[in-house]
Amino acid sequence: MNKTEFINAVSEKSGLSKVDAKKAVEAFVETVSGELKAGGKVALLGFGAFSVGEKAARKGVNPKTKQPIDIPARKTVKFKAGAELSELIK
Structure with a gap:
């Protein structure tokens, strides 16, 4: 499953639009990346x-x-x- 397929699956399962699902997925990735870059744990x-x-x-x-x-x-x-x-x- 690539990123586009993942966003589509999140959209279908959550009832969010594809635009909102994309924002949610990108926010998750940015949050996890930022925390790991700071040396933290998620x-x-x-x-x-x-x-x-x-x-x-x-x-x-x-x-x-x-x-x-x-x-x-x-x-x-x-x-x-x-x-x-x-x-x-x-």
Whole structure:
């Protein structure tokens, strides 16, 4: 499902117009993105939690040249599914 299909599904299930559903989806994405950028966490009871994780710097190998490379530390986005969501997809 891509973003347009998701907006259409939200519109159908909520009774909102497609324009309002698009605004709601974009507001959700902006809110979650902003909170994660600030180093926070977003937990939606029954659905799951978005958080920021850290990957340490490490050594790697360029598969093309076989030369060792340094991979810098970076932050990643993590999502942990909630119990209800996990149970639903079993």
